[in-house]
Each structure stands twice: as structure tokens, then as C-alpha cells.
Amino acid sequence: MSDVILEVNQLNTYYKERGEKKKHVCKNITFQMEQGEILGLVGESGSGKTTLVKALLGMVKDKEGAIKLNAKMPQMIFQDPYSSLNPSKKIGWLLQEPLRIKGGFTKEEREKKAYEMLKKVGLNDNIFNHYPRQLSGGQRQRVSIALALMLEPELLIADEPVSALDVTIQAQIMDLLLKLKEEMGLSILFISHDLRVVYKMCDRVLIMEDGEIVEQGKVEEVYKNPAHPYTKMLLEAVTTV
Amino acid sequence: MTIKKKPNYNFIIGSILTGLIVALALVSLVYTPYDPDAMDAANKFAGISLKHPMGCDNFGRDIFSRVMEGTKNTLFVALGTVAIGTVFGILLGAFTGYFGGILDEILMRINDAIFAFPSILLALVIVSLLGSGKYNVMIALGIAFIPSFARIVRAEFLKNRELDYVKSARLMGAGSLRIMFVHILPNTFSVLASSVMIGFNNAVLAEAGMSFLGIGVQPPDASLGRMLSEAQTYLFSTPSYAFFPGLVIILMVLGFSLLSEGISQKSV
Ligand SMILES: Nc1ncnc2c1ncn2[C@@H]1O[C@H](COP(=O)(O)OP(=O)(O)OP(=O)(O)O)[C@@H](O)[C@H]1O
Numbered sequence: 146m147s148d149v150i151l152e153v154n155q156l157n158t159y160y161k162e163r164g165e166k167k168k169h170v171c172k173n174i175t176f177q178m179e180q181g182e183i184l185g186l187v188g189e190s191g192s193g194k195t196t197l198v199k200a201l202l203g204m205v206k207d208k209e210g211a212i213k214l215n216a217k218m219p220q221m222i223f224q225d226p227y228s229s230l231n232p233s234k235k236i237g238w239l240l241q242e243p244l245r246i247k248g249g250f251t252k253e254e255r256e257k258k259a260y261e262m263l264k265k266v267g268l269n270d271n272i273f274n275h276y277p278r279q280l281s282g283g284q285r286q287r288v289s290i291a292l293a294l295m296l297e298p299e300l301l302i303a304d305e306p307v308s309a310l311d312v313t314i315q316a317q318i319m320d321l322l323l324k325l326k327e328e329m330g331l332s333i334l335f336i337s338h339d340l341r342v343v344y345k346m347c348d349r350v351l352i353m354e355d356g357e358i359v360e361q362g363k364v365e366e367v368y369k370n371p372a373h374p375y376t377k378m379l380l381e382a383v384t385t386v
Numbered sequence: 387m388t389i390k391k392k393p394n395y396n397f398i399i400g401s402i403l404t405g406l407i408v409a410l411a412l413v414s415l416v417y418t419p420y421d422p423d424a425m426d427a428a429n430k431f432a433g434i435s436l437k438h439p440m441g442c443d444n445f446g447r448d449i450f451s452r453v454m455e456g457t458k459n460t461l462f463v464a465l466g467t468v469a470i471g472t473v474f475g476i477l478l479g480a481f482t483g484y485f486g487g488i489l490d491e492i493l494m495r496i497n498d499a500i501f502a503f504p505s506i507l508l509a510l511v512i513v514s515l516l517g518s519g520k521y522n523v524m525i526a527l528g529i530a531f532i533p534s535f536a537r538i539v540r541a542e543f544l545k546n547r548e549l550d551y552v553k554s555a556r557l558m559g560a561g562s563l564r565i566m567f568v569h570i571l572p573n574t575f576s577v578l579a580s581s582v583m584i585g586f587n588n589a590v591l592a593e594a595g596m597s598f599l600g601i602g603v604q605p606p607d608a609s610l611g612r613m614l615s616e617a618q619t620y621l622f623s624t625p626s627y628a629f630f631p632g633l634v635i636i637l638m639v640l641g642f643s644l645l646s647e648g649i650s651q652k653s654v
């Protein structure tokens with residue numbers, strides 16, 4: 146039996162904007178994630194996927210329910226690679242920052258690890274001295290992946306890491322994540338609204354509609370025999386394209 | 387198609403003016419044509435000549451030397467004022483903007499109350515408590531400038547703390563102080579730079595105003611504002627006495643305005 150790396154029980158989250166009434170985003174979310182699996186999280190835009198994973202990592206203040214994380218230093222690849230890289234820092238500086246904070250590395254060791262990680266995610270060495278604004282969307286996405294992997298996390302949360310990219314680069318990034326998963330023994334919570342991407346990447350899948358998880362199971366089974374009407378609708382939308 | 391870039395005249399002219407005035411002040415540290423305080427009865431109200439390019443004042447002191455000295459003092463006070471205002475403004479703005487909550491509410495209400503006074507009025511009150519003289523003027527104006535810097539910095543921190551790069555830094559394990567001063571602060575510099583420039587101008591004018599009123603820089607130190615005040619009596623008999631210090635103040639303010647304008651154009 147493999148170990149459970151993440152256990153979520155009856156999680157609810159709320160947003161409160163000034164002058165508006167509380168918005169209930171995640172509703173009674175309950176699921177488990179196992180060590181070493183890639184778990185897909187699928188749902189339409191606005192269904193609350195980002196909110197859910199941010200809540201898992203303690204970035205949503207107003208929440209109730211139980212979250213049990215059995216992973217050291219879980220890391221996240223943010224959905225928007227434009228706002229998740231500090232615009233005033235060079236890529237090399239950013240990649241070294243987790244090690245700087247952790248401490249116990251010399252400057253040479255840090256730089257060496259940063260260069261190794263750049264290579265691992267398929268980026269050129271000269272990116273080291275570039276600012277985020279000098280990079281393309283795909284390059285930023287790779288930098289985000291590199292940054293998330295610097296601390297060798299056991300759990301990686303990837304929030305639509307390929308949605309903003311064109312198809313060839315999508316495929317490259319997906320292959321990269323699969324390769325890194327094999328090499329580093331990662332568990333990945335993989336968010337997407339694209340069922341085909343999830344089919345390629347994931348072992349199991351959670352289907353989210355309007356803040357609720359309406360269906361979960363092995364990817365093949367869910368795709369072959371969707372139980373919930375919402376899942377059927379999503380699948381039909383894909384096959385008719 | 388190539389877009390031809392128009393030269394940034396604001397930046398060029400601003401840098402030249404500012405450079406000249408800073409050079410004038412720096413040179414005065416090691417050299418002035420005459421001792422700025424040396425009185426010479428024979429040269430009372432001497433006109434413009436090669437020996438005294440701006441003439442002499444009512445004590446026969448060389449006005450050019452005094453303008454150099456005064457420029458130095460005025461710049462020094464303005465620099466000190468802006469330094470005090472920015473350092474404390476950054477600290478206050480960073481903590482209130484980043485942490486928010488009750489501390490933020492209280493400090494910002496106090497801030498608003500102070501901000502409601504014209505800064506020169508506030509500085510007058512503080513100087514009347516501390517006494518006059520260039521260091522007290524610096525402290526008084528500096529305190530009066532804190533609220534406006536704190537506001538700007540706070541607004542930037544409020545905006546930045548919600549961005550994903552800050553969440554990402556937190557995931558890396560960065561502590562609050564590190565996030566505030568290493569990760570967020572540099573992203574406020576472009577906004578801060580232009581308000582520092584504007585603040586600098588206000589400081590120059592405020593110092594001149596206070597010295598003009600006789601509560602700023604005290605004799606024997608020269609300051610541009612004091613010179614204007616001393617020159618009042620002789621405005622018609624010896625206009626050059628008031629003209630040159632006034633001109634330097636105008637050029638100084640103009641130079642900084644153009645420079646800050648030019649910098650904000652550049653960063654667009
Ligand atoms: N910081 C916030 N404050 C208030 N409301 C928010 C905030 N972030 C998200 N929401 C709202 O919560 C709901 C869920 O948003 P969320 O970003 O989690 O959706 P998502 O499933 O990730 O969508 P997408 O596929 O477009 O990324 C939306 O209605 C959104 O408007």
C-alpha cells in the first residue's frame with residue numbers, strides 16, 4: 146500500500162470582498178492523494194480549482210475543514226507565470242533564493258544547483274542573468290517549474306502549467322513534468338481544464354463543478370463510464386471538437 | 387517599420403541643471419573664491435565685476451561665494467529631509483501595508499491627521515519646539531515629510547502582497563522581513579523615485595521659505611533662503627543680491643522637476 150501524502154476533509158473556503166456578501170467557493174471538498182501519483186483536478190474556469198490548491202498551501206485565510214499534508218516543503222507552479230516571478234530579480238537570483246533561505250550552501254554550490262536545474266528544465270544557461278520580462282511565456286513557465294523544484298519537494302502542485310502555451314510547448318512541458326516525476330519521485334496535483342491533457346498526464350482525476358467535487362476515480366474509468374452529468378458534458382465537449 | 391525614439395529632453399536638460407548645481411555645492415566644500423563670511427567694508431554693494439561675478443552684499447561679502455555656500459547648505463538640508471522622510475516612510479509604509487490589521491488602521495489615521503496639515507506648517511511647529519538651526523530644520527521637515535512617503539509605500543505594499551510572487555516567496559520559506567525588504571521593496575523603487583524627486587523639490591522650497599522667515603539655517607551659515615531674506619531691504623538698490631540666490635533656487639527646482647519627469651518617461 147502506498148502512503149497518503151495529502152488528505153482533505155470537508156474543506157470549505159470563502160472570499161469576502163469589501164461591501165459584498167461572503168462568497169462560498171470550495172464546498173465540502175473531501176479527497177485523498179497518494180504518494181507518487183499524479184492527481185488531476187479538472188473543472189471549468191471559475192469552478193474554484195486555484196482557490197482549492199491555494200487553500201491547501203495556506204494562502205486562503207477564510208477556510209474551515211481539515212487538511213493533512215504529509216509532505217515537506219510542498220511547492221506550487223502558479224497559474225500565471227507573469228505575476229509569479231518577481232519582476233525586479235534576475236532568474237539566477239530567484240533560483241538561488243530557496244537555497245539562500247534554507248541556508249548551509251556556499252555561493253558556488255547555490256549557483257551550481259541553479260544551473261543544473263535550468264538544464265533539467267531545458268533552459269539555456271544565459272537565462273541566468275535575464276529578468277523575467279525578457280522571457281517568453283513558455284520560458285517563464287519552465288523557470289516556474291525550476292523554481293518549484295529547487296527544494297526537491299515531495300509534493301508539487303501545478304496550476305494549469307500548460308494552459309497558456311501553444312500545443313508543441315504544451316507537449317514539451319508535459320513530457321518534462323513526467324520525466325521529472327520519474328527522476329525525483331514527485332507526487333503531482335495537476336490542475337487543468339483540458340481533459341485530453343489530464344488523460345495523458347494523470348493516474349486519477351477529481352472533477353470539480355461550481356466548488357464541489359462531483360466525481361473522482363481512475364482516469365480511464367471516469368472517462369469510459371462518467372457517472373455524473375457534468376463529467377459527461379465535459380467529455381462530450383471534448384469529443385465533438 | 388522602425389519607431390524613431392525622440393530624445394528625452396526632460397531627462398537631458400534636467401541632468402545638466404542638476405549636475406551643475408550639485409557640482410557648485412561640491413566645489414564649495416573645498417574651494418570658494420572668497421571666504422563666504424569675510425566682510426570687506428571697501429566692497430559694500432560692489433557691482434558685478436570680474437573679481438566679484440555676482441557683486442557683493444551689504445557687508446561686502448562676495449555673493450558668488452555665498453551662493454555656493456548657500457547652495458551647499460540648502461542641498462544638504464533637502465537631502466537630509468528626504469532621507470529622514472524616505473527611511474521612516476518606507477518603514478512605516480512597509481509594515482502597515484504588509485501586515486494590515488489594527489496597527490495599520492491606527493497608524494494610518496494618525497498619518498492622515500498629520501498629512502492634513504501643510505508640511506511647512508507642521509515643520510514650523512516642530513522647529514518652534516526644537517529651536518532653529520540647520521539640523522533642527524532637517525529633522526522638522528523630515529518628520530513633516532514622513533506621512534506622504536508612508537502613504538505611497540503602503541499603497542505599493544498593499545498591491546504587491548497579493549501577487550503570486552510574494553506567495554511563491556512564502557512557499558520557499560522566506561520570513562516576513564525578508565519578503566518585505568528583499569522581495570517587495572525593490573518593486574516600489576520606480577514609484578518611490580519620482581516622489582523622492584518631488585519631495586526633494588518641496589524640501590528645497592520649504593528650507594528656503596523657513597530660512598527666509600528667519601527660523602531656518604542660522605548665521606553665520608549661508609542658505610539661499612536666508613540670502614533672499616537679507617536681500618529684501620536692498621531689492622531696488624542692489625537687485626543682484628536677491629537675483630542670484632533666487633535664480634539658483636529656480637534652476638534647482640526646475641532641474642529636479644525635469645529630471646523626475648524624464649525618469650518617469652524613461653521607465654514607461
Ligand atoms: N482573491 C479573490 N477574491 C475574491 N474572489 C476570488 C478571488 N480569487 C478567486 N475568486 C473567485 O472565486 C471563484 C473561483 O476562482 P478560481 O480562481 O479558484 O477558479 P479556477 O477554477 O482556478 O478558474 P480558472 O480555470 O479560470 O483558473 C471565482 O468566482 C473567482 O471570481
Ligand SMILES: [Mg+2]
Binds near residue numbers: 196304
Ligand atoms: Mg485557476
